[in-house]
Amino acid sequence: MSGNKLENLNVASQEPLITPEALKQEMPLSDKAAETVANGRQAIYDIMDGKDHRLFVVIGPCSIHDVEAARDYAQRLKKLADEVSDTLLIVMRVYFEKPRTTVGWKGLINDPHLNDTFDIEQGLHIGRRLLLDINELGLPAATEALDPISPQYLQDTIAWSAIGARTTESQTHREMSSGLSMAIGFKNGTDGSLDVAVNAMKSVSHPHSFLGIDQQGKVAIIRTKGNNYGHAVLRGGGGKPNYDSVSVALCEQALEKSGLRKSIMVDCSHANSSKDPGLQPLVMQDVTHQILEGNGSIQSLMVESNINWGNQSIPENLADLKYGVSVTDACIDWPTTEKAIRDMRSKLKDVLPGRKVG
Ligand SMILES: O=C[C@H](O)[C@H](O)COP(=O)(O)O
Numbered sequence: 001m002s003g004n005k006l007e008n009l010n011v012a013s014q015e016p017l018i019t020p021e022a023l024k025q026e027m028p029l030s031d032k033a034a035e036t037v038a039n040g041r042q043a044i045y046d047i048m049d050g051k052d053h054r055l056f057v058v059i060g061p062c063s064i065h066d067v068e069a070a071r072d073y074a075q076r077l078k079k080l081a082d083e084v085s086d087t088l089l090i091v092m093r094v095y096f097e098k099p100r101t102t103v104g105w106k107g108l109i110n111d112p113h114l115n116d117t118f119d120i121e122q123g124l125h126i127g128r129r130l131l132l133d134i135n136e137l138g139l140p141a142a143t144e145a146l147d148p149i150s151p152q153y154l155q156d157t158i159a160w161s162a163i164g165a166r167t168t169e170s171q172t173h174r175e176m177s178s179g180l181s182m183a184i185g186f187k188n189g190t191d192g193s194l195d196v197a198v199n200a201m202k203s204v205s206h207p208h209s210f211l212g213i214d215q216q217g218k219v220a221i222i223r224t225k226g227n228n229y230g231h232a233v234l235r236g237g238g239g240k241p242n243y244d245s246v247s248v249a250l251c252e253q254a255l256e257k258s259g260l261r262k263s264i265m266v267d268c269s270h271a272n273s274s275k276d277p278g279l280q281p282l283v284m285q286d287v288t289h290q291i292l293e294g295n296g297s298i299q300s301l302m303v304e305s306n307i308n309w310g311n312q313s314i315p316e317n318l319a320d321l322k323y324g325v326s327v328t329d330a331c332i333d334w335p336t337t338e339k340a341i342r343d344m345r346s347k348l349k350d351v352l353p354g355r356k357v358g
């Protein structure tokens, strides 16, 4: 039996894609955008190293499906970011890759037309254009690194990355993170287990060698140096939240026991709010209170916010999509976002400069 009868039996087709180098030549980073990325990354490093007293807040839509609405959101967020910048470093959630529990729309890169045509080439172009525009505004961007190849196309535009609850335990994602050029947050598992995030942080601080692609799209051995800016993200799980002071203290103990950086992000959404957006501001208030009471390990937050409240299913007729409403997890709306961020800033602005972290 010849070899070609034994492989690719479940593969329908394969199409070559633009190389990372060619995409970047078509859409280079401007000086202004590059400065936003570099400054955003450095500010996050400084916060994690205790050299910058602020908290960083990764905030924005659960996923981007409409780039015009995302630009509208980014402009609003930039104004708010400037207003609160003495206390909070605002980084926009620009999530293009969605990990699904089973199946569902997997994000703008995978299916930019939201109609199962999976025009990934177009998705990469649309995604990179939006990231360039957001950075041009002077607003740093955050994303989830889900696909192990896409960072070669987009990584130069990103100031902070997440590894999601469904992939924190994956060796592929740990290897990739060890070579990424920014701080990386590792979510606890969907069952609430913290061990997977702690083990991920241990793993990524080491060098790894693995299969990947280079800028010319050739298969390559990627040899990394290790990433010392991994941190834990508490997102709740197993039906329970874990943003409360006892869960945070248990996380601190686990990090300390493993000799890891005591830097925690609280994800106010997902299982910390039972996916009820109305609970996110309450989590923000609770975290603020913990910091006022002397917590020194919570250095960042994640919030799922959009122009309008809630979420919607992707309709058959895309003209029926409601403007500025998430097509994945439900989000808080813009007025609620402004209020929650301003409240947090006003409560913390005189406290953070004298805060002891670590
Ligand atoms: O953040 C988004 C979702 O929680 C994640 O992608 C899982 O979504 P699903 O359970 O609807 O597939």
Ligand SMILES: C=C(OP(=O)(O)O)C(=O)O
Pocket (backbone or CB within 6 Å): 062, 095, 099, 144, 163, 164, 165, 166, 187, 235, 270
């Ligand atoms: C998918 C996400 O979160 P989690 O991995 O915590 O479910 C997300 O932040 O979009």
